[in-house]
Amino acid sequence: MSVSKETLLWTGVAFVLAALAVPWFLWGSSRVVAGLPVWVWWHVGWLAVTAVVFAAFARTAWGVGVEPRGGADG
Structure with a gap:
């Protein structure tokens, strides 16, 4: 099983x-x-950043590393 670049990025x-998240x-x-x-x-500020990143993840990469490539939805 190979890991995609997108999975590694996210x-x-x-x-x-x-x-x-912890401002040490x-x-x-x-x-x-x-x-x-x-x-x-x-x-x-960090909560705002994470909200924007999560929105981008949800729009573009939801299911990365979970759903098989080429499935019913992809």
Whole structure:
């Protein structure tokens, strides 16, 4: 069974999204922006990024690595 480039790409994207979900580089930062700690803003921005990436995944690659190629839908 061979793994497609598309599967590897989306796997890499998933790992990057998971790795950067926790703002380890902001630990210990006491900076405040608009009344909230900067790490809260990181999470808000990161949630927006992940929503856009998931929308792209759902539109273009839903079923990659799960459904066999050339099936009834593809």
